[in-house]
């Protein structure tokens with residue numbers, strides 16, 4: 001991480017802090033007797049750090065660093081809760097949710113000059129979008145997520161299917177908002193492309209859950225026993241899903 005640290009906190013103007021993988025953090029030095037340091041995520045997704053004005057900025061940065069995991073978790077929850085807002089406004093540095101982590105969006109201004117059509121690219125560290133395609137960003141991201149979901153799900157279904165000795169008739173990538181996955185009476189598994197927002201271990205749980213429905217078309221004891229054979233801590237994962245999104249049972 002390479003934070004851009006403001007030189008001093010003695011000025012009254014709120015400065016901002018940029019830590020890689022996290023959105024811009026507004027620094028609010030508080031005067032007077034206020035001695036506590038706190039990190040807050042506002043309804044609009046902006047993150048603000050309130051801290052005593054006399055505090056050394058390095059302490060403030062250290063505090064944020066110690067809270068990175070917590071912040072990522074909170075922001076993930078925030079993104080999941082505001083998926084409809086997710087598509088609005090593709091600005092430089094916008095945190096994009098993928099596999100349970102936030103990656104910054106970089107708008108590439110050079111590609112148009114090169115004359116290429118350009119496309120949305122994920123480098124493993126950031127998303128690069130040619131700036132002239134910004135208006136099409138929503139469509140491009142949708143397309144990207146659908147492909148990503150398929151690339152994540154197909155090997156996972158194959159892997160766990162082989163272990164569990166079950167083969168679905170068909171696998172569909174849906175746009176469902178209300179459920180992450182489902183299993184039809186005809187043994188077709190459907191997964192929402194939104195699954196690409198989730199951490200890999202949670203996706204694995206959802207895959208095993210749906211594969212188990214090929215044998216058990218219910219949530220009986222036998223069903224959960226089978227899930228438990230392949231995902232030991234499925235209860236934690238189920239709870240995580242309930243806490244992170246009102247998606248209902250998979």
Ligand SMILES: [Zn+2]
Nearest residue numbers: 209219249250
């Ligand atoms: Zn189920």
